[in-house]
């Protein structure tokens with residue numbers, strides 16, 4: 001890891017173009033989850049403390065290079081000000097004038113950078129316009145680092161560049177989980193579809209000692225072994241792929257843990273009639289909605305034997321009770337082992353954070369990433385352009 005951090009930069013009197021990800025959920029004009037906002041506070045505060053002027057650059061939603069008033073970043077301002085405990089200036093246009101008007105100690109947020117067509121094109125001229133606005137570039141948007149956009153990639157080559165505190169924390173946690181982890185390493189990969197996680201599974205097989213497959217994805221693997229899965233969510237057309245993944249795992253010495261018992265209902269609804277059966281005994285009209293207790297015990301045993309856990313995706317239909325049981329039990333066991341100092345646990349991606357929050361386990365994991373797509377691409381072993389640009393700059 002060869003990027004610079006805020007500690008390496010002299011920020012006094014400097015305008016610091018700070019790429020953040022405050023692409024937060026909004027409902028009825030209000031931010032409903034400010035996690036991504038609170039995670040960038042250390043960076044903003046450190047820049048201020050070192051005498052720099054933080055100019056926040058961010059995107060919101062996908063306006064595709066046009067001004068879409070409903071996608072203005074202004075909607076995040078109250079939440080940002082509340083979290084920071086101070087007023088934040090906002091520049092809808094004429095960024096240079098707004099930056100000049102920003103006094104030392106103040107923070108400025110620029111309008112949705114995706115309103116500009118050059119942003120997503122990673123356009124060199126647009127990046128040069130951005131670079132001309134500041135003295136230093138700080139990237140604190142790990143969760144947007146899988147995008148090679150002007151404000152995440154090209155601009156990093158044009159100014160002295162460093163990682164912000166959140167970027168640093170994300171990269172260090174990910175390095176501890178997969179780069180150079182304490183072994184054995186166990187991975188949990190859940191979620192609905194195998195088709196979206198093929199690259200991820202094949203990368204993990206080479207890197208981890210055991211791999212728990214859960215959620216709808218597991219059904220595809222069960223079916224590929226000739227096990228009847230009834231009406232369950234299942235990608236039958238991926239049977240060959242699933243068998244190839246299992247063969248690859250065997251060759252690599254990676255143990256795959258599939259459900260041995262499952263919770264089956266006749267329909268996908270909260271409180272639906274359900275029973276726990278062996279994985280080989282799913283009734284024809286049954287739908288697998290969760291892993292059973294024996295499977296959970298096996299997963300927990302794998303956690304107990306491991307030193308490092310990396311987790312992406314729920315084990316069952318955790319949004320509806322009681323099909324959250326396996327996810328909740330496994331997440332709590334991982335959190336307990338982490339608190340006991342026996343496990344380094346790192347989680348991220350899409351539904352994972354809400355599943356762990358639901359289990360009351362997120363705060364007790366070693367690290368929970370704020371990233372969705374970037375976390376997945378990183379688990380796939382891909383180079384993230386936003387990170388690579390910092391490494392070259394550093």
Ligand code: 3PG
Pocket residue numbers: 021023061062143144147371372373374
């Ligand atoms: C995210 O929400 O995952 C990031 O902000 C990236 O957003 P995008 O998927 O629209 O590029």
Ligand code: MG
Pocket residue numbers: 372373
């Ligand atoms: Mg996304």
